[in-house]
Amino acid sequence: MAENAATRAGPGGKLFRAGFHALAALRGARAFHPDGLLLKGEFHGLRCDDLALPDEPVAVTVRMSKGAGLPGRLPDALGLAVRIPSADGAPWDLTLTSSGAGLVGRVLPRPSRAWTTGRYSTLLPYRTKGELVWLSARAETPRHAEASLDALRRLVTEGPVTYLVETVRANGHRKPCATLSLHEVDEDSSRPAFDPMLHPPRGWEPRPGWLARLRERAYEGSREGR
Template sequence: MAGLVSAGFRGLASLRRAPAFHPDGVVLHGELRPVARDLPWPSGPAPVVARLSKGAGTPGRLPDALGLAVRIPGAGRDGGPWDITLTTAGHGHVGRMLPRPAAAWTSGAYSSLVPYRQADRLVWLGAWTSSPRVEASIEAARAAVPWRFVLRTGREDGRWCDSAVLTLTGPAGDAPSFDPMLNRPAGLEFAPEWLVRLRERAYAGSRAGRPS
């Protein structure tokens, strides 16, 4: 199964000459400001690069599973980056684990879909914006700058708590190769293990299929 997942994502990335999913997007720079210490955030405001993207790459303003990816330089293991990837989803016990197509960048929650394991507890990460409605096109996302998202941690009991504020203020250069499986802080792992293995092969296949 893992080999088929890797081969499938490699083939799709090669065909698109871009990531297998979220092939197009707008890259922005900004700042992340922690408001709680429930995740290993930087000690204070930190510069970030982020990308708003459409999962399947549907054209124009057609609904899609919309993505928010964030890179925090220096916040990962051994001084590397911490990459966070979130997708439009629900926010209940089950909904936060299921991608949900959205007709607007502002229509609801973005979720990590799978939880982080931190010591003996599971923690989901989600994002919400209070911006007025912005339709689901890349051009609309670019025109809506500045963006402000509140990042919240979700507990196993379904509660969400404010954790950080993400502000995106202007265009950045080329998108980094976001990879939450490789780039995360020490002591923060994904769960469950079987799904982690599949995601690792999917990201590895997508990396291998992209043009160098």
């Protein structure tokens, strides 16, 4: 199936896949976001017509990571990945990266100095009900944690860390849709392969299509390479 998908993506997709495969093989880990911290959390959906969210708070698996894998507290494109269970058994993988604000800012990764400042964005929008919608998150905690995994571990150990998740329209209109609370470092669970291309929200289509297909090839190459 993966080969057929790569073929449909054309020569560019094959090269993209091969490049990410090689980088993951060289690292022995994900091509990007190779180092991260697995966390236990709770996802609480708010009233929102855009997403079919669970009626009650649900336990989720979260991975926070540094995009380029830069050491220590060096600024990096920080990642926030959440696996949300659904009633039909198919998970929803939400992956966000530290970004800027505004139309241009939210589609570009932006190195951040801390896990608790600025915004995270899906970068690519989804098309749902005829509209383009991004998902965004920002920390709602007065505590600060610089961009190192050790600092993140200390932050979560000291007490819950909450993020507000919002939908964002092309015109910049934001609407809260959920809260995400991180409350424990997960030392025991297996490391899930978060993949927003394989596990999107029901009825949501990543856009634009050509870029989504290239991103899918990147995920395929990274999975196979590592």
